[in-house]
Amino acid sequence: MRVLVTGATGFIGGRLLPALRAAGHDCVVLTRDAARYDGPDGVDVVEGDLLEPGSFDSAVEDCTAAYYLVHSMESPDFEARDRRAARNFARAASAAALSRVVYLGGLGEESEGLSPHLQSRRALEGVLRDGDYDLTVLRAAVVLGAGGASFELLRQFVERLPQFAALPLPAAVRTNCQPIALDDAVASLVGVLDASETRGETYDIGGPEVLTYEQLLRRVARAAGRTLMTMPVPWLPRSTATYCLDRMTGIPTVMIASLIEGLDNTVVVRNECPRDLVPVDRTPVTVAIRRALAE
Ligand SMILES: NC(=O)c1ccc[n+]([C@@H]2O[C@H](COP(=O)([O-])OP(=O)(O)OC[C@H]3O[C@@H](n4cnc5c(N)ncnc54)[C@H](OP(=O)(O)O)[C@@H]3O)[C@@H](O)[C@H]2O)c1
Numbered sequence: 001m002r003v004l005v006t007g008a009t010g011f012i013g014g015r016l017l018p019a020l021r022a023a024g025h026d027c028v029v030l031t032r033d034a035a036r037y038d039g040p041d042g043v044d045v046v047e048g049d050l051l052e053p054g055s056f057d058s059a060v061e062d063c064t065a066a067y068y069l070v071h072s073m074e075s076p077d078f079e080a081r082d083r084r085a086a087r088n089f090a091r092a093a094s095a096a097a098l099s100r101v102v103y104l105g106g107l108g109e110e111s112e113g114l115s116p117h118l119q120s121r122r123a124l125e126g127v128l129r130d131g132d133y134d135l136t137v138l139r140a141a142v143v144l145g146a147g148g149a150s151f152e153l154l155r156q157f158v159e160r161l162p163q164f165a166a167l168p169l170p171a172a173v174r175t176n177c178q179p180i181a182l183d184d185a186v187a188s189l190v191g192v193l194d195a196s197e198t199r200g201e202t203y204d205i206g207g208p209e210v211l212t213y214e215q216l217l218r219r220v221a222r223a224a225g226r227t228l229m230t231m232p233v234p235w236l237p238r239s240t241a242t243y244c245l246d247r248m249t250g251i252p253t254v255m256i257a258s259l260i261e262g263l264d265n266t267v268v269v270r271n272e273c274p275r276d277l278v279p280v281d282r283t284p285v286t287v288a289i290r291r292a293l294a295e
Helices: 012-022 078-095 117-130 149-159 181-192 213-223 238-248 253-264 285-294
Strands: 001-008 025-032 044-047 066-067 100-106 133-138 164-170 202-204 225-233
Touching: 001 012, 012 181, 066 078, 078 117, 100 117, 100 181, 117 133, 117 253, 133 181, 149 213, 149 238, 149 253, 149 285, 164 213, 164 238, 181 285, 213 225, 213 285, 225 253, 238 253
Parallel strands: 001 025, 001 066, 025 044, 066 100, 100 133, 133 202, 164 225
Antiparallel strands: none
């Protein structure tokens, strides 16, 4: 099948591409800067910008399916940009008569009030669903892998800590999350394309464990050789956490602020992607962390 991968230069798209090639698909990549693309050989690379209609028509041409793995979280007006990009994509994909689109969004219960970042991810489902193709949505929490914004935030933070550290943390670190290993997220993305029963469906994907963000941070610290004592304190302002992470990591400030806001949202699997349709061995969280640190 000829498949377009948007976001192929990104964290998840970059790993998805070789997996799609290994599964026997012909791949086309869309990027705003073809000169920066250094993915696998044998892939057609198209330079275009989803914010500029007409600039990426040749990428969707002749494709049967596409992955939508784009976001502009580094930009302060990410909500408006993401909406425009998804709307332009849906129109072009419909005009090119694509049969299927797969979108990776975020977990979280709308009824609990999503953070702006998670709300924006969720809103894109509706925008993409307007196209004349079958949309499959997978929703994930933190994806554990080298280069992912959330994982890098944790990794860079703990690696700058001394060998032994005691830290006050915002109380929201007691919220539950269900991280997933990058390889498992990629296997799910590839798997839904091969399972036509998943057309038009929305599923949650996650690893084998639910844990709090505090536990996740401590696991990353332990795997990085640090001994960390943590104390969630209700009065600690989030702005303090954002400030510290901003000083200690190379992650853009706007991304840090979005991720800290998202700490309030429980992100656990409720409507699991059926394993008989998409069989994926779920990597234990600690194994996924060790692999990501080793990369
Ligand atoms: N990372 C996680 O932990 C995580 C967790 C849950 C869900 N997700 C979802 O997974 C998807 C991919 O996330 P990621 O972490 O892999 O993202 P990423 O590494 O930040 O990559 C974003 C991609 O978007 C592309 N892009 C941005 N604006 C564009 C535009 N105007 N036109 C064309 N391409 C554009 C970029 O391509 P160029 O710069 O080459 O143009 C880049 O490849 C997102 O939908 C995200 O919500 C991620």
